[in-house]
Amino acid sequence: MSGMSKIVKTIASLAFPFVMIYGLYIIAHGHLTPGGGFQGGAIVASGAAMILVAYGSVWTMGKVKEKHLSTLESTGAIVFIGTAILGLLFAGVFFNNFLFDSNLIFNIVPTGGSTVGILNSAGTLPIMNFAVGLKVVAGLFAIVLVMAYATTKMGGNEK
C-alpha cells in the first residue's frame, strides 16, 4: 500500500496534531474529568493509525520501527509497575498511593464535594495515567502497524 491521495495525506497530517493534543489532554486530566490513560491513549493511537492509513504502512514502517514502539511500551509498563513497587518501598504496601498527601508533587488533597479540579492532586494517579497512556499509544499503534505491514507484504498472489 503506497498511501492515499495527496488530499487525504494533507488533511491527515493537519488533523494529527489536534488529535494528539486532545488525547494528551484526556490523559493529563484523567483524575479530574471523564477519561484517563486508556481513553486518551486510544485517541492518540487512532490519530497515529490515521496517519498510517493515509501514508501507507511501508512509509510509516520506514519512520517508526516496531522495535521502537515495543521499547516505548515496555517503558510505559515498567513505569507503571515501578510506581506500584515504589509504593511498596516507601509506604510498605504494593500499589500504595504514596505521593498522596506527601510533600512531593501531586500532593494537594481536594476539599470534599463539588470542586474545581486541581491538576496537582491525586498522588500517583497522574503518573500511572501517563504510563498507561504511553503504553496504550505504543501498544495499539504497534498492533495496527505490524498487522498492516505484514498483510501488505503477504498480500497479492502469494499463498
Added chain:
Amino acid sequence: MIPLANPVPYIAVIGLVLVGLFAVVFKRNLIKIVIGITIIESGVNLFLITLGYRENSIAPIYTSSPGGLMSLPVPQALTLTSIVIGVAVLALMISFIVHIYRHYNTLDASKIRGDEE
C-alpha cells in the same frame, strides 16, 4: 414474584449474548465467529454498565458537579478493563485468521482442521 419493573436493559444484554453465541455456533466463516465473540463481549460489557446505573444520578465525578446522587463507579472501571481486554483478544484473533487464510486459503471453519499425524 418476578419483579417486572424494568428488565428491558437486561433483556438487551441477554439478547446480545445470545446473538453472539448464535453466530459462534451456527456461522461458518471465521470472521463471523470473531464478530460473534465481539458481540458477546459487548453484551457482557453492557451488563456490567447496566448494573452501575442508579435512577436520577450523575456521573461519579466531583469536578464542577451539580451535586446529587452518583452512579456506581466500580462497574465503569470493570467495563473499561473488559473493553481493553476485548481489544487485545480481537487483535490476536485477527492475526491468527490472517495466518490461517495464508495456510488454508479458506475461512470456512469446518475446513480448518489440524493434521492427524
Added chain:
Amino acid sequence: MSKRNFAAVIFFTIVAVFLFFTALMMHPFGIFDDNNQPEMDDRIIDNSQTETGANNAVTGVVFDYRGFDTLGEATVLFTAVAGVILVFRRLKK
C-alpha cells in the same frame, strides 16, 4: 436440518430460556431498595476524594482501589502486542 444443527437449536433454546429468566430476575434496573444498597460503591463515592485525591471516582477506582486490575489490564495489552509481533515476525528460512 442436520443432526448437529437440530441438537444445537434445542440446547440453544434451553440456554436462551434460562438466560432470559435471568434477565427478569435481576434487581430492577436503576433502583436500589433498602436491603440492596450498593455499600461498596457508596463507600468509594464518599471517600474517593479523601482517600485517593482524585475528583474522578472512576479513575480513583481504576488506579487506586482496583489498581492491581489495571496492572493486569495493561499486561493484557502488553501481551497482545507481544503476541501480535511474535506471530508476524520474520521466520528464518
Added chain:
Amino acid sequence: MLDQIISTFETGSGFWNPLVWLTALVIAFLIIYILRGFGKREYKKGTDQTQAFLSGNPEYEKDKMHVKANNVYWGFTESLKSVYNFFDKMHTGNVSDYVLWFVIIMGILFLIFGVI
C-alpha cells in the same frame, strides 16, 4: 525428619511404602539373576544361531522390519470400530462444534438445576 520421610503411607483401605517395594524388587532381581546363572551357555556369536528365521524367507531390510505405529494395536481398533467411528464423529475439529459442546453442557446443567 527422616522417619517422616520414609514412613509408610496409609490410604484408608491399604498402605503403600515404595521403599519396601523396592527392596522386594531388588531381592526378586537377585533371585532371577542367580537362576539365570543356572542356564546353558551354548549361545555363540557370529554363527547362524543369531540370524532371524522367517520360515526360510530372506530377511527384509532393517527399515521394513520395524512395525510402524499405525499397525500397532491394529486388532484393537479394528474390533472397536463402532466406538472409534463415534469418537471420530465427535472430534470434528470445527471450532463451532467445540463451542456447541459448551452450550450443550450448559443446557444440561441448566435443565438439572431448573427441574430440581
Added chain:
Amino acid sequence: MNDILSILVNHSPALIVAVPLFGAFLTPLVGMINDKLRNVFVIFITLLTGFFAVILVNEVFTNGIKTYCFGAENPSVNPVVRIFFEVDGMSAFMALIAVILPIVAVIYSWGFAKEETGQSKYYTLILLMTAGILGMVLTGDMFNFFVFLEITSISSAALVAFWTNKKNSVQAAFKYIVISSIGALMVLFAIAIFYGQYNALNMAVIANSIGFGFLDKIALVVLIAALTMKAAIAPMHMWLPDAYSGAPSPVTVVIVGTTLASLYGVFRVVFTIYGKQFLTILRSFGDFAVTPSLIIGVFIVVLAVLTMIIGVFMALKSNNFKRMIGYAAVAEIGYMILAVGSAISTYFIPTGTTTVTMAEHGKMALTGGIFHMINDALDIGLLFLVAGAVYYATKETSLNKLGGLSRKMKYTTVFFLIGLFAVSGLPPMNGFASKLIIYQSTYQVNPVLAIVAILCSIMLLAVFVKVFHSAFLGPEISSIKNVKEVPRSMLIAMGILAALIIFFGLFPEFVITNIVEPAKNALLNSSEYISAILGGV
C-alpha cells in the same frame, strides 16, 4: 537478616506476581543487548519467583491463610473495596506447580529455541503466562481472577502459534483463543450476576452472603461450564490435543499449568464460593435428599468417566507423538476430577444420612485428586519435553516415521521410560501413589468407578508402550540417521522433572502430609477462607 526475610514473607503474595511481570516488561529491553544475557535474566527471574513461592508456601503451611491487600495497610473490610490476595493451602499448592513448570520450560528453551527468531517475545510471553497462572491461583477477587485468566489465555494462545509456518499450530491457536475468550466472557457474565446481587467482587464476601436462589444457580452453572471447558473436561476437551500438539514443547509444559489453574478455578468456585450452600436441600424423596453437592458431584463423576475413556481411546489411536500425549493429558485430568467428584458427593452430605467411614473415604479421594494434580503436571510435562527432544533431534512428530531412537538418544530414552512409568501408574513412580489412593477410595464410593479407572490406566500403559516400541525401539530408520543427543540444557530440564517424579514416588507420605493435606483441608473449610478476610464475621 531476619527482618528482611520477614518483610519479604509479608509481601511475597504481591512480589510473586510482580516479579515475573516486571521481568516480562524488562525482557524485550534486555534482549536488545545480548541473547545469552537475556536467557540468564529470564532464568534468574523464574528462580526468583520460585524463591518467593517457596517462602510464601512455607509461611502458609505453618501459619495458615495469608491475605494481602493492594494499596492500603489497614483496609476497610466492611465493605471490602480493595483487591485482596488470599493464599490458603490450595492456592499455595497450585503456586508450587505454577513455579516448577516455567523454571523447567525456560531451562529447556535455552537449547530448544536457540535457532528460532523472536526469542525475546517468546520469553516475555512465558513470563507473562507464569504471572498469569500465579495471579489466578493466588487471587481472592473474582474480577482479578478474570483478568489473570485472560492474561494466561492470550499469552498461551500467542505461544501456541509460535511456529507460524505450520498450519497445525496456527489453527490450534485460533481454536484455543476462541474457546478461552468465550470461557472467560462467560466467567465475566457470572461475575456480573454476583456483582448485581451482592455488590461485591471479593470471593470471601460473595461466599459469605451467597444464597441458592435462581440467579446463584445460573451463575454456578455458567461458572462450572466455562471453567471446565478451560480445564479440558470431556466433551469440551477437543481444543486440548490441538493446542498441546501445536505448541512448542516447553510452552506446552507451561500450558499444562494453565489448564490446572482453570481446574483450580472450578474447585475454588465449587468448594469455597458455594461451600456454604452445599447442604441446602433442594428437594427430598423420602429419606433421600437432593443437595447441590450431590448434583455437582455426580455430574463431575459422569464427566470424569467420559473424560478418561475418551482420552485413552483417542490416545491409543493417535499416531502423532504430541497429540497422543495431549489425549493422555485429557485422561489424566479425568482421574483428578473423578476423585474430586466422588469426594464432593460423599463428603458433603446432610448429617445423619452418611456414615463416618464414607466421609473419610471422600476425604481420602480428595487427597488423591489433589496429589494427582501435581503428579500430572510433572508426568505430562516430562513426556512433552521428551517429545520436544525427539522433535528437536529428528524434526518429526509422526510416530510412523520414527524408530530406533534409543540407539542414539540414551538419556532421552531413560527419561521417557520414567515418564511412561509415572503416567501409567506403575510403581515406584509418583503416578502410582496418587492413582492407588484414587482407586481405593473410589472403590468404596462405587466399585465401577475404580474398575474403569484401572482399565483406563492399563490402556494408558498400552498407549505409551506403543510409543516406546515405535519411536525408541527397532532398527535405525534410514531417513533419520543423523540423530544426535539433545543439548545439555534440555537434558537438565528433563532431569529436574524426572528427579521430582522419582522423589514424589519414593516418599509419597512425606509429600502428602506436607503439601497435599493443607490443600485438602483448605478446600474442605470454606468458613476459614471467609473469616480470614472478614475477621470472624
